[in-house]
Amino acid sequence: MAKAKKTQLDQSTEEKIKAAAGIVFTKKGYGNARTRDIAEEAGINLALLNYYFRSKEKLFQIVMAERIEKLFGVLAPVLNDAETTLDEKLEKITENYIDMLLEHPDLPIFVLSEIRSNPEQLANRVQAPKLLKDSVFVKQLAERRSDINPLHFIINLLGMNLFPFVAKPVLQPVLGSEDFYRQMMVQRKKLIPAWMKLMLDHG
Amino acid sequence: MAKAKKTQLDQSTEEKIKAAAGIVFTKKGYGNARTRDIAEEAGINLALLNYYFRSKEKLFQIVMAERIEKLFGVLAPVLNDAETTLDEKLEKITENYIDMLLEHPDLPIFVLSEIRSNPEQLANRVQAPKLLKDSVFVKQLAERRSDINPLHFIINLLGMNLFPFVAKPVLQPVLGSEDFYRQMMVQRKKLIPAWMKLMLDHG
DNA sequence: AAAATATTTAATCAAATGATTAAATATTTT
DNA sequence: AAAATATTTAATCATTTGATTAAATATTTT
Numbered sequence: 001m002a003k004a005k006k007t008q009l010d011q012s013t014e015e016k017i018k019a020a021a022g023i024v025f026t027k028k029g030y031g032n033a034r035t036r037d038i039a040e041e042a043g044i045n046l047a048l049l050n051y052y053f054r055s056k057e058k059l060f061q062i063v064m065a066e067r068i069e070k071l072f073g074v075l076a077p078v079l080n081d082a083e084t085t086l087d088e089k090l091e092k093i094t095e096n097y098i099d100m101l102l103e104h105p106d107l108p109i110f111v112l113s114e115i116r117s118n119p120e121q122l123a124n125r126v127q128a129p130k131l132l133k134d135s136v137f138v139k140q141l142a143e144r145r146s147d148i149n150p151l152h153f154i155i156n157l158l159g160m161n162l163f164p165f166v167a168k169p170v171l172q173p174v175l176g177s178e179d180f181y182r183q184m185m186v187q188r189k190k191l192i193p194a195w196m197k198l199m200l201d202h203g
Numbered sequence: 204m205a206k207a208k209k210t211q212l213d214q215s216t217e218e219k220i221k222a223a224a225g226i227v228f229t230k231k232g233y234g235n236a237r238t239r240d241i242a243e244e245a246g247i248n249l250a251l252l253n254y255y256f257r258s259k260e261k262l263f264q265i266v267m268a269e270r271i272e273k274l275f276g277v278l279a280p281v282l283n284d285a286e287t288t289l290d291e292k293l294e295k296i297t298e299n300y301i302d303m304l305l306e307h308p309d310l311p312i313f314v315l316s317e318i319r320s321n322p323e324q325l326a327n328r329v330q331a332p333k334l335l336k337d338s339v340f341v342k343q344l345a346e347r348r349s350d351i352n353p354l355h356f357i358i359n360l361l362g363m364n365l366f367p368f369v370a371k372p373v374l375q376p377v378l379g380s381e382d383f384y385r386q387m388m389v390q391r392k393k394l395i396p397a398w399m400k401l402m403l404d405h406g
Numbered sequence: 407a408a409a410a411t412a413t414t415t416a417a418t419c420a421a422a423t424g425a426t427t428a429a430a431t432a433t434t435t436t
Numbered sequence: 437a438a439a440a441t442a443t444t445t446a447a448t449c450a451t452t453t454g455a456t457t458a459a460a461t462a463t464t465t466t
Binding site: 028033112113116123124128132149151156158159162167169170171175188194199 | 309331335354370378394
């Protein structure tokens with residue numbers, strides 16, 4: 001059998017296709033993406049795509065699983081860290097999200113819009129319920145402000161972090177250059193935790 | 204010519220098709236939507252769809268123009284109202300948005316995701332720049348807090364209002380029933396202006 | 407090197423899908 | 437009512453697109 005080299009090539013070509021699929025799916029969405037686009041983006045033959053992954057659908061599932069993990073995987077470790085304070089968690093989540101999203105700006109809109117057009121299949125992959133009920137974060141919040149509904153608080157935190165990326169196609173023209181957009185988001189790394197603390201301390 | 208009755212039927216059938224297109228496009232997105240789905244949803248023949256609107260693309264443009272107007276048209280009149288205070292504007296925008304979005308929950312994700320997959324054609328239809336630079340709202344904010352960047356402030360306002368709808372497919376399972384989701388959003392009509400005022404008064 | 411196995415491609419298929427056509431039916435005008 | 441016009445449909449076309457096949461090439465094992 002062709003083992004050593006096979007594995008090497010496998011990885012290389014398979015990864016190339018996966019990466020290309022990620023780019024094309026994320027940019028166009030499942031329905032607008034053509035398998036030929038993906039093959040071209042990967043610099044390979046169309047048949048090869050079906051040789052490695054059985055179908056467009058299968059390839060999409062793999063890409064989507066990675067993306068969901070990337071978008072929501074940031075949360076769990078921070079929310080459940082017993083060593084950090086509530087304030088530190090707000091800072092950490094914001095910094096992690098904005099750093100990551102500056103690298104992958106259309107991740108949120110891609111994941112959320114695909115979930116919308118196929119909720120029964122995708123929505124359950126995000127195990128948000130646990131985090132929002134049993135996490136250390138929720139307990140810390142309850143101790144400090146038992147009158148604040150943790151769900152509202154988390155929606156605000158995620159909204160301030162994710163929304164500017166979801167709305168990027170609309171905001172970009174307002175801001176002009178890509179660079180100025182970036183500056184705004186970097187500013188928010190400090191601002192968002194401050195606003196969130198405001199909600200904790202007053203109101 | 205068949206004028207009177209023609210116009211009546213025109214309206215009726217044309218509107219039926221447009222409404223059906225709105226439903227199908229909004230639910231599935233352009234790429235995943237089939238013209239046959241739309242025809243079926245409208246209860247008419249496929250050919251009739253092409254008789255009234257030349258193509259899927261043309262029909263989509265019409266639906267999209269309506270949706271963009273619906274999503275962003277709420278803003279301009281309120282932001283430019285010289286008769287209301289800044290605080291009143293925050294309340295008005297929040298109430299308008301949440302009332303409207305409870306009726307059309309997937310409007311934001313639809314519009315934003317279609318803009319993303321076709322920015323060159325759609326992004327410029329939203330004339331956000333003017334509102335965010337010359338509006339009465341921005342002037343009032345500058346008078347009260349010249350140190351606050353109005354763009355950050357508006358992103359926060361829109362994020363708190365729109366994000367829970369953009370993320371609805373993910374939040375819904377957390378909340379359980381549709382009814383509880385609705386309750387949360389109704390609560391936010393009072394909460395969001397309060398949080399925004401907090402940012403104005405402190406920080 | 408020969409055999410076995412894995413990888414890649416060009417060519418092709420079959421189904422889905424947007425669009426058209428020609429004919430039938432309904433409505434309006436004269 | 438007849439003619440003209442508008443509306444609707446069934447059938448069909450042409451293209452796109454996801455997928456397959458059979459053959460060619462490369463790689464690994466023996």
